[in-house]
Each structure stands twice: as C-alpha cells, then as structure tokens.
Amino acid sequence: MTTLTTQMSLLLLLLLSIATFLKTMSTIDHTMVSCNEKDREILLTFKKGIIDPHGLISTWTTENNCCSWKGIHCDNLTGRVTRVELSSPPLNVEEEQLKNLKGEMNLSILKLEFLTHLDLSWNEFDMINVPSNHHNITHVSKLLYLDLSSIIHHSSLQMDNLDWLSPLSSLKYLSLSGIDLHKETNWLQAVEKIPSLLELQLRSCNLNNLMLNPSIEYLNLSSLITLDLSYNYFTSQLPNSFLNLTKDITYLDLQGNYIQGEIPSSLLNLRNLRYISLAYNQLRGSIPDEIGQLPRIQTLTLAVNMLSGFIPSTLGNLSSLYSLSIGFNNFSGEISKTTFSKLNSLDLLELTSLNVVFQFDFDWVPPFQLSQLYLSDSNQGPNIPSWIYTQKSLESLDLSSSGISSVDRNKFVSLIERINVTLDLSNNSMTQDLSDLTLKGLRIDLSHNNFTGGLPNISPRGVKQVDLSYNSFSGSIPHSWKNLKILHYINLWSNKLSGEVLTHLSQSTQLRVLNLGENKFSGTIPVNMSPDLEVIILRANQFEGNIPPELFNLSYLTHLDLAHNKLSGSMPKCVYNLTHMVTYNVKIWQYGIVLELFTKGHDYVYVVQPDRRTIDLSVNSFSGKVPVELFELVQVQTLNLSHNNFSGTISKMIGGMENMESLDFSNNKLCGEIPQSMAFLHFLGYLNLSYNNFNGKIPIGTQLQSFNASSYIGNPNLCGAPLNNCTTGEENPKNVTPTQRNEDEDCIRKSLYLGMGVGFAVGFWGICGSLFLLKKWRHAYYRFVDGVGDKIYVTLMVTLYVEDLAFLCKSRI
Template sequence: MTILTSQMTLFLFMLLSITTFHKTMCSNHTVVQCNEKDREILLNFKQGIHDTFGRISIWSEKDCCAWEGVHCDNTTERVTKLDLHLKDLKGEMSLCILELEFLSYLDLSMNHFDVISIPVTQHNITHSSSLFYLDLSFNEGPNLHMDNLDWLSPHSSLKYLILSGIDLHKESNWLQVVSTLPSLLELQLTDCKLNNFMFNSSFEYLNLSSIVILNLSLNNFTSHLPNGFFNLTKNLTYLYLHESNIHGEIPSSLLNLQILRHLDLSKNNLQGSIPDRIGQLPNIQHLDLSMNMLSGFIPSTLGNLSSLISLSIGSNNFSAEISNLTFSKHSSLVSLDMSNSNVAFQFDLDWVPPFQLSHLSLSNTNQGPNFPSWIYTQKSLQDLDLSSSGISFVDRNKFSSLVERIPNELILTNNSIAEDISNLTLNCLFLRLDHNNFTGGLPNISPMTTHVDVSFNSFSGEIPHSWKNLTDLQYIILCRNRLSGEVLVHLANLKDLRYMFLGENEFYGTIPTMMSQYLQVVILRSNQFEGNIPPQLFNLTSLFHLDLAHNKFSGSLPNSVYNLTQMNTNHVYVWRPVTFNLFTKGQEYVYQVRPERRTIDLSANSLSGEVPLELFRLVQVQTLNLSHNNLIGTIPKDIGRMKNMESLDLSSNKFYGEIPQSMSLLTFLGYLNLSYNNFDGKIPTGTQLQSFNESSYIGNPKLCGAPVTNCTTEEENPNTEKPFTQIEDEDSIRESMYLGMGIGFAVGFWGISGSLFLIRKWRHAYFRFIDGVGDKLYVTLIPKLNNFGKN
C-alpha cells in the first residue's frame, strides 16, 4: 500500500510538472491580441487623421496590440496605453478614443491636430474610467479649441492633466471643473487664453488640495490673484504664472504655501513691494519675480532662503542696496539674474561668495568701472551677461582665464573694455563683445560657435585661419573695426550662415560665386570689395537685406534679380532681431534688422548698364538705393506697383526719359532723390511727388514742373502726361477699337464673298452687273478718248 501510494504521488507530481511546463511553454509563445471593441474604437479614432509619415496608416492588421503607440495588458488583452506624441499627425483629434474602457494613459501631444471633436457619448461614459494621464498639449492647429471642459467629469481618476496650447477662452468655469477631479496632482493649462479667475459665491468649497504642480502661464487673466485661491492649494509645490497679465500685489495667502519649491510670477504687472514674509518659505528653490513693476526695498529676509538654487528679481523698480550679506546663506545658488535694476551693489572687494554660479546676468546695472572681482571666483559659469554695466578695467590674467572657460553665452556688450585678446581661444557658443574698445587681432573661437558679434571695436588684422572651421556659424557681425584681408574666402564654406555683417572695415576681394544658401542679410558696405556682382547672389531666396554700398563693384546688374523671392513675398521669418546702423532716407539710423523690412543698397560703386526690369517688380522692397553709379535707362512704369517703397535714391547716374506718372502711387515714399541724371519732361502731378523739395530733382536741366521751375504753356499742353491708370485704360480702348475694325472688315468681306460663292443666282446676277457696268464705261469713255486724241 505504501509503495502504491508512493507511485501514485510520483505520478501526480510528474503530471503536474508536465502540465506546468506545457503552460509555461505556451505562455512564452502566446501573442496578446486586443479586444475587438478596442480595435473598433482605435479605427474610428484613426479615420479623421492625416498621417504624414505613415506611422499609424498601418493600423489594419488583426492584432491592434502590435500597432504603433498602442500598448495592451498581457492578461486582459485590453488597450491600456496610447502614446502618439511627436508623430506629425494632422487633422481631427477625436476624443472617442476615451471610450476605451481600460485606457489609463493617453498622450497625443506635440502634433499638428487642427480640430478637436468631442462625441456626445463622451459626456455619458458609463464605465468607471481608469485614465490617470492625459496630455493633448502643444498641437499647432489654428482652430484647436474647446468650449468647455465638462467632458472631464467622468475621469475622476485623473492625476496628470496637460491641455497647454488649446484655446479655452469660452470656458468660464474651468476651476470648478478641475475641482471635481479629486486625485489631480498636475494641471498644465499654459497658453490656453484663459481670461478669468472667476469664482461663484461658494468658491471656498472648491477642493484643489491634491494639486502639486500648477502651470497657468501665458494666459490673459487681466486681474489680481484672489487672496483666497492659495488657501485651497495647501500642497502646491510648483506654481508657474509667468506672462499672464496679472495685476495687483503679491497676495499674502501665497506665502502660506510652506512646501512651495518653484514660484514663477515673472513678466506680469505686479506692483508693490516684496513682502517680508517671503523669508518664511523655507523650501523655495526657484524664485522668479522679474519683469514686473515691483518697487521699494528688497527685504533682508530674502537672505533667509537658504534652499535657493535660482533667483531672478531683475527688471523691476527697486530702490535699494544689496551687499554680500544678502547672499551669505545662499550656498546652493546656481543662477542669479538681477539685470535691468537700479540696485546699488555694495560687495566687499575681497568677497568670496558661498556659491558657484552657472548662470549670471547683471546687464544694465552699475558694476564698473572695475570688473567685479567676486565674479573671477566663479569657476562653473556657463552663461555670463554683463552688458551695459559700465566696466572699463579688468584684471588681464583673471579676465582671460574667466572668459576662456565659459562654454555657452558670453555677453559683454556696450562697455568700455580695452584689451588685446588676440591670444585667447574663446569656447562659448554665443559670443557678443560688441561696442567696446578691444584692440589687436580677433581671438580664436570654438568650431561649434553659432553667433559672433565683435562689431564697434578696434580689432585689426585679418580673420584668423581657424575661423574657416566654424561649420555651425549662423551669425557673424564684424562691422566698424579695422579688419582687412579677403574675408569672403574664409566665409564662403560656411554653409549654415544666415547673417553676414562686414560693413565699415578694410576688407577686399571679390564675392565668391558659392555662398550659403541660407543667407538672409548681407552687409558689405564701406570696404574695398571689387569685381562683378555674381548672379548667384541674386539666387538667394531667403535674402531680405542686401547692402553692397561704398565699394568698387563694377559691371552690370544680373538679370536674375527677380529670384530674390523674399523681396517679393509677404512671408516673414521668425528670427532674433539684430541692431545695426542703416543708411536710408538720406541719413543714418540705428535700427533693428527685421525681415519685414526689405532693403537693397548698391550705391557708390561703379556699376553700369541698364537696371533689370525685374528689380522694379520686387514689390516688398522698402529701401532701394542705386545712387552714385553709371547706370542708364528709364524708370519703368512698373515702379508704381512697389507700394511699400519708403526710400528711393537713383541720384548721380545717367538715367533719362520722363518720370512715369505711376510713381505718384508710392504713397509711403518718405525720401526721394532723382537728382543729377538726364530726366526730362514734366514732373507728374500728384501730392506725393510734389511733397519733396527741389533738391530731389536738381541736376536734370530738361526736367520741369513743381517743385522745380514751371514748364511753359506750350510745353505743358503737348507733354501733359495722363495718370498711369488712365494711360492703361486708353491703351486698352485703342486696342479694342482696332480689333473691332479688323473683325468687322473680315466679317463683311467674307459675308459677301461667301454668299457669291455659295448662291448661284446671286453669283450670276453679280457677273451680269459687272458686265453691264463695263459696257456703260466703254460706251461713255471711248468716244471721249477718241476726241481727246484728235485734238
């Protein structure tokens, strides 16, 4: 019996082992297949989507769990996650996808959806929602809006709600809807066009205590922050409200958030002073109150914030002093921005801060005349901005060591530093040393540098050979130095170059035929460049500012000028403005180069030949200067279509002919100079051309009419020029009249000839008529001719 029992036990054990092994093997080879209902919902969601790169166009196989972005639970075989962020999807974002019963995670962010549709069934979901993460943010469609957020109410399990970039300006009860989500930890409503903090009479019963992260930046609240609001958010740790048009003072309830770590109220209209109680936020790590209208003293309690990592309080109206004692407890400080401040900095000369900064901005503050010695102690600086700080003197060795180790941004603009840095190698990506007194040769710079501005200094010599390797360089601004050499040879290989400001130096050489195809600004004025202007320069479709004035260029202008498509379209690039000196309207201005202002200046060269007609078809050009050359030809009437023209200078050339009446259509013209040419006839009448004084037309002896000497009556009558549009109308009428006469003659001729050819009776009658006329002429003329012969 014992043996039998043992054998039975062994058998059952083996059977159990085989069964377990079989199940294990089967589980290793089982392919999860999604529920048919889930598959149908996914296909319905797909219908309105335009898939540029085909990422979801393959959603067709039976097993939807294998589709792009779809994740299923291995046990239930139900869809639990859909992640399609950054897939370049377009079209309709249908929230029918929320009907997936077991969906817990949905991310459709950073695509190009242009409309959101919310099915009626979404408001009546019967199943218990498992959704805890929902991100529909940062899609780019112009019609991406929601009238309300009521559809969120069934999803009480939501912990993360991110709707940034969706237009919610019609939703006036957004706060009440959010309060119905008891598990919500993170709420991101950045740039949603929210315009109110409106509460109903029982707002104190709202429950927002679960929220840890709240981002309401880039909205338009146009109101103060309700003091009671922050009593509802006791667990708030991250609060972002920058650039939301908030008024009033900093509410006292905000200072009750004892666990707050990040506070950003920058770029608003906050007034009053910083409350003393701000020192009672023991956990604050990032504090940004910059770009407001705060005033008064900076409280000493700010120095109690020993956890601070980042402090930005610049661009306000403080009137106070700051000493090194203010920062004595800030050993964790990494970023400090106090730019655009009237604060007096009273730091001891031998002060060594307890922190090591990676970012420091003290632009537009009074730091000089000596370079602040405490900055030399900062060994970890990655970004340094000391522009417009009144600095004149530096410690040469310490200064050299400091600027060479900064890897990102080095900005020393608009000081009076006079150092020779030619032996240095600057490793920053963004370099601005402009408007100083630097001397000697240019420094070597990192091959990864993207922006160089050393204009308005006293640099001399040629471009360093190492600059040929600046393959990432996009902006180079060298204006107003004493630099020389064939600079364009060095820059021709920089294929990513956008801006090239080389004006007012001593550069020479010719323009290479091959330049960066991305060039938007080319300024070579006041150098010694020579040779022909290559046609390839006019094939740069992105170019909107071309200034070759005051050089030695010769030859004729290329006929390919119409390829400057940026001068002929309304498209405007988004770009970082650059300030420089522009010569327009007869004088020099300091202004920002912007793509909406198109400029062509080829003045003071030795250009000859006729100006291509295509140049006067660049209808977006606002400044055109061809003066002081040897150009010939007439002004075409097409110039009247350049309706954005503000400054036109054709003076000191050899242009001839009459001034077209169409020029009176240039209603924005603020500067005109046609002097010293060979124009003749009467200046067209019209308020625009008569608004300029005689100096605009002087040096054209055959030109008459106001504002120069009036034409005589005999000259006025035959040469009276009609308006541009009237001339076009008369030409059209004359052409129509000639065409009508031709058609009438042809119809009459072929009408009679055709009838004679097709109708026999008419043809016989016609010939009998001709014979009769011939007989009568014979009887009448022959006797007279005989009598004339006898006489």
C-alpha cells in the same frame, strides 16, 4: 551532500530558465500582437481629419495591424491600444524645424477603452472636434496623461468650453497650453471635476479670469502640485482665495500676465513651494520679509515688475534657493554679503538693471558656486568685482552695460575662456588684446568696447552667435574660424578688419545673419553661401566683382546691403527665388539683431524685425538695365540703387511693390518716363530720382506730388509738379516762347516743301515714264495734246475777236 548540491544547481538552473522565458515573453515586440478591430476603427476615424505633410503617420494605412503603427502602443497580451504618442518636438527647439501634424484634432480618439496616455503636443492642428456625446464616454476614466498643447506661436486652436473633461476622473496630467480658451470663464470649476489631477499646464491660453464664481463657496484642488498659468491675460490682483486652492502645491508659474497689486500674504502659506515665478507682471510694493520663511523654495523669480523698497536680508535664509531672479524692478538701498549669507545652493543669480549699491568686500568669497550670473546694467564698474573671479563653475556671464573699464588681465583671461554658454561683456569700455585667447561660448557678445589686436580664436564646439562689433580689432579672420560650421549669427560691424573674409565663412552652412559692414574686407562674394541666410550686410568695404546669381536664390533672405563697395557688372538676369521678399512670412527671431540701416534718406540704428525687407546696392559701379525680376519682390520696403551706372527705364511693374517706403534711384543713367504705376505706392515716405535722364511728365498722384523738387532735380527733360519748369505744349501752350514757335514753324514749312517736292517728282516721272514705255498711251497722249491745242487756239481767236469788236463799238460812241 553532492546530491543536495546537484539538486540545488538544477533548481537554480530551472529558475533561471523560467526567469529568462518570462523576460523574453514580456519583451516580445508589440508588432507580434494584433490590435483590436474597434481600436483600429477609432484610430482611422481620428486620422481622417489630419493633414500629414511629412508622412509621420503614413504607416497607418499601409499595415493592417495598428499595434505596429507609428506612435501606437498596445498591451502585449490583449492587443488593446494603451498609449498614443504623436508629439512632434523639434530636435532643437531653437531651430523650430518641426515635422508636425496639421488639420483637425478629433477627440473621438478618447473612445479608446484602455487608453492611459495621449500625447498630441507640438503639432499645428487648426481645429478641435469635440464629440457631442462626450458625456457617454465611460471608458476614458483610465486616462492618466493628456497633452494637447499646441505650438504657441503658430496656434489657431480654439475651444469654447472644458465640459468634455468631466469624464476624465482618473486624469493626473493635463496640458492644453497654446489653445485659446478665452470663452471658458469657469475654467477653474471645470478643472475641479478632475479630483486626482496632479499637474495642470494652461500656458498661453488667453485666460482672463482668476476670480472664483461668486456662487461657488469652495473649490477643492487639493491634489494639485504643479500649476502653470503663465502668459495669459489676468489683469486683476492675485486673490488670496486663489492661492488657497491647494496647500501642497510645489510649482506655481504665473509669469507673463498683467497681475497687479502686491504679493499676497497667502503665498507665504504654501510651505511646500519649490518653484514660484511672478515675473513679467505689474506687481508693486515690496518683497515681504516673511518670504525668507519658505523652507523649501528653490526658484524665486520676481523680475520685470514694479516692486520697490529694500531687498530683504531674509532672502539670505533660503538655504535651498537654487535660482534667484529679481532684476528690472525699482529696488533701493544696498546688497551686501548678508543677502547671500546662507545661499549655499545658489546656482543662478539675476540682478539685471537694479539701481542699488553693491557693497562687497574686496576679499569676499561667496558661499556658492554659480553657473549663471546676470548683472547687466547694474553699476558694477569700473572694475570687475573680485568675487566674480572666484566663480570657477560659470557657464553664462552677463556684465553688459556695467561701466567696466579696467580688468585684471590674468584673472580676466582665465574667467572668459572657461565660459561655454553665454559671454556678454557688451557696452563697456574694456581695452584688451584678445588675439591669443580661445573663446568657446555658445553666444559671445563683446560689442561696443575698445578691444584691440587681432580677433580671438573661437572654438567650433557649439558656437552659434558671435558679436564683436564696434571695437578696434584689426587684421584678418583667424583660420580657426573656418570650422564654425553651426554658426548662425556673426556681427563684425565697425572694426579695422581686412582680408578675404568670405572664404573663411563659406563653410558656415547654417549661417543666418552675416554683418561685416564698416571694415576693409576685400575679395569677391562667393557662390557657396549658406542657404539659410536671412541678413547679409557687406556695406562699406572693398568687395569687388559681380554679384553671383546664387545670391538671388536665398529663399530666406530679407535684408541685403552691399552698399559702398567696388562691385561692378550688371545685375543677374535670372529668376529671383527670394521667397521671403515675395510672400509675407514672419519668422520668429531667436535674438534681437541691431544693425545699421540707411533708409528714407537717413542712417538709423535699427533693430531688425522679421517683417522688414531691404535691398541696398548703392555707391558701387553696377551698370546695365535694372532687371524686371527685381520689381517682382513685392514685399520690399527699402530699395536703394543710387550712385551707380544703371541705364534703361524703370519697369511699370514697380507699381506692384505696394509696401515700398523708401526708394532711391538717384545718380544713375536711367531714362524714359517715370511709370504711371508709381502713383500707387501709397506708403512711400522717401523718394529720390534725381540726377538721371528721366523725361516727360511726373505722374499725377497724391504720393508723388508730396515730395519736394529735390527728389526730381537733375533730370532736364522732366516736368510737372513739384517741378516748375514744365514746358510741354500739352500742358500750357501759352508759355511757348517766340524762338520756340519760330523753330516749330520752320520745321513745319520744311516738311511741307519736302512733301511737295517729292509729290511732284513722283507724279511727273509716273506720267512721263508711262508715255515713254507704252505706245498706245503715247498716241493717245499726242491726240489729246492736238485736241487741247485746237481748243485753245479757237478759244483764243474768239476771245480776241470779241475784244476787238467791243473796242470799235466803244470808239464810235
């Protein structure tokens, strides 16, 4: 027995050793395997056209073994390349901090014989090179996964056809999202040549045809289970034949197109469907009652269409439904608990902007626990519906514009303090003191209410957007706000807040939008503001001191409003590194920013767009000259320096600000002539140069003469159209008055006499001085004078003799 036990122990030990050895062998680092030379050459050919600004594939040239190159995976035994993964997704998609490849995408990489996985997504290639002999690529039948999708908002990739797909017979996943395929009219037939395809992603490809080629009687995509055709340009109805392509499809995304007509009945035949999105189209008619017969549907998205009629009660039968979004339609009737009777799995409910009646009993408790609820603009008020308080798992809540004016204090506090993603209660009439609350949402919007007391505390964990504008908050910024280090957006416009707020927010190093306008904040502008700032609004406060030069080194800044404060001193004379005010760079905004903007002589409620550039320093005590560097910001469209003490002249460089639409220099001490270059500001819609010391003639140009005299009044020495008091001799000498003419003649006469006097004195002392100092000149002068005297004497005597003789002769006669 002992011997048997020993043998068994030895056998188990041997098996364990063998297993350990095999595991070790199977996990050998791929860098120990030398790659195939042919594969290496193909990869280097692919690399030739790539621009790699971030050095992502720098190892491709510094090491010989391509199996150790970044993004390359080889078979551990053969050394053949099996996977190429060069995707460059950002760490946070919202940030778009991409480190991506550019240049040419050369599909000769498909010649890798054992390649099964190719991922080049999230890059910015601008050209695709499809080898002309792609039909001869026989080895790519092993390819299972192909993702060439581009960054949709940056893509300039175009592809004329999809014929190169035909050899990829084993492909199961294909994504070409973001590539322009508008020239490929038979894309469905091209895809059909891949019989094993399970997932097809063609999002934002400019496709415009959902109809089958009439010459093709039948198209088989029976293996397809996932299809994403969102955000294309399908303008027709959704044909039944299209939805009959495959019966086993589980995921269908057609949102963001222009699909018309009604929801086709063939949709109800897709019994395996789990996800369907038809949002953002132009669908009409009603939701079919039969939709409640889709047994496996989990996500139903029909929002933003033109659907009408009653919301079918059969929706309540979809027991597997996880997400329901039907907002922004024209439904009528009412919604009651019957609509939700069996929706035990519901997690997301979106009923935004529905003109329906919500009929829920006060004590109704839903069968679900939501994590997301969106009821904006849906007539919920005047009280928050009691069933919402029963939702203990809510992470996102949108009750904006819902007519709510009254809340249950204790339940309300408990509700909003547990929201940790999105809390939007804006545009209501709620009145509560929130000073003792701590909010922890990622996005917090309580704007346009009547909240009072001090500002609520905000948990630093993950908060990025805070909008508390248009309320009656008072007091100073809570100390807890000092820790909001990843805050991107803050809007406190139009409250009763005070104190030195900027010292509390100077640690928010990722801040992009800072709007503190219409309060009573004080202090100075700090030097260490977030380098990512794009919008700064400190308007109508009590800030004082100088503008720190560091403010003009914010390269992303596009909107600067410091108007109506107590700021003083001169503008910094430094290099203005406001890059986005010099070069045209449109940024993709992640949120709509509504700001108060004064432009073109009027106040506007203005949705900030990424292409707007504004500088407003009006109504302060700035002095000194306007720096030349300011006029180098050629992308600025609104510039307001009015009601200050600026002096000096306007630089002629202002003519280079060709995008200028609103220009206000009024009520300063500017002088000199208006630069002729201002006539080149062809987009100027508002101009105010009044109440300065400008002189001379207003430059002639269609734009400058189109404004009325109020744009130039208060400059006594300024003339020319549209002013009527032009009195310069150059323009109209007939209009000179007698008094002005006499003054001019006296000035000329005085100048003439003064010149004659000076000339006589210089000539007299020049001659006399020479006679006095030079002996030879003096003797010569005396001889000259004697000679002249003798000649005068002889001439005089002869003249007298002749006159006497003539008189005697006349007497005798």
